[in-house]
Amino acid sequence: MPRALLAALLTLAVAAGCAGRAAANGFTGGKLDVVTAFYPLQFLSERVGGDAVTVTNLTKPGAEPHDVELNPRQVAQVADAGVAVHLRGFQPAVDAAVAQEAKGRSFDVASVVALQPFSDDDEDREGSKDPHVWLDPLRFATIAGKLGDRLAEADPAHAAGYRARASQLQDQLQGLDHTYAESLANCARRELVTSHEAFGYLAARYGLTQVGITGISPEAEPSPRRLAQVAAQARATGTTTIFFETLVSPKVAETIAREVGAKTAVLDPLEGLTDAEPTRGGKPQNEPQKGADYFTVMRANLAALTTALGCTS
Structure with a gap:
């Protein structure tokens, strides 16, 4: 092997080793x-x-x-x-x-x-x-x-x-x-009915009561007994909106909404975002808006909450 080629290969090997060590060091x-x-x-x-x-x-x-x-x-x-x-x-x-x-x-x-x-x-x-x-x-x-x-x-x-x-x-x-505290201070209702029990911290911080149709897993199937319990509570509290979330099917929320005569709306638990732009065509309406981040989604959540709960400033 020519001496110049050997030197070049040795140089590349040393460089690769250094790069590997740099990556290994974080x-x-x-x-x-x-x-x-x-x-x-x-x-x-x-x-x-x-x-x-x-x-x-x-x-x-x-x-x-x-x-x-x-x-x-x-x-x-x-x-x-x-x-x-x-x-x-x-x-x-x-x-x-x-x-x-x-x-x-x-x-x-x-x-x-x-x-x-x-x-x-x-x-x-x-x-x-x-x-x-x-x-x-x-x-x-x-x-x-x-x-x-x-x-x-x-x-x-x-x-x-x-x-x-x-x-x-x-x-x-x-x-x-x-x-959030100012916007949610004066509301006609304080019950938050959601398809996924993800909003306990938000509810506790701002004096709301979360009623979750399913628990920690948004894809879990609620029992008929749980569906009946949530429907009864929604009727008793005058709930006007059943919230569903991004990334999973809205079918469970829609079932409760039909049962109690309420509408549905998105409340995003911010577990994951997508770059997809919502449309009124073939894409689901529960996808986050293009370019959204933590703050834009949290503000959109607040707007949905104040509307659903009948809050006044």
Whole structure:
């Protein structure tokens, strides 16, 4: 082999080895590699991380995150991440990958804010915690601050930027909380009937009562007994709107709505976003708007709530 070619191959091998070590150390191209479990954590990481990070989301856009499975490439992304951001107990496959591949390099949302139990006494969920903590802007603000500290620990060179962006995001989330509190202070009704029991934190923060047709899994089939209970409660409270969510079928909500003479509307639990633009043609009307993010969806949720609950400012 010519000496010049051998030298070139050795140079490429050294470069490849360095690149591999850089990725293994959690940085690529000078940026911290952050892997997130699902959309709200992706949003948080992008806003707090800014230009100093590269964020990879393990849940594909438009996918329902509860039962996500990871392929080998995604497990490798967890292994190479500088920080893996997840919510323990929400996605078992992600929890397993983090435990095996990212020990000492993870940020568990459930470790920095207290998760509340589900509001009902369903024996199947006895002792389980509600994961939908991001729907409370103030709890989400707490998570933002802790994530800023965690990214600063992983990447001290950019620590000031992480903490500054986290503080700015906290201010915005506190402003959102103020808007919600004012808008939901005076309402004709305070019962929130939803197809998926995802809004317990939001209901608790703003003095609402959540009535969920199904529990933690939005694709679960409610029993006839549960359907009858929700219908009776909706009639008793004068419910005018049954909420269904993005990413899953609205059929259960439509069944209750027909039963009690109510209408249906979207309330988005923000578990995943899609870039699809809703139309009145063949696409479902429960897809998020193109270009939406956490704040635009939360404001759309507030508009839907104030209309459905008969709120006045």
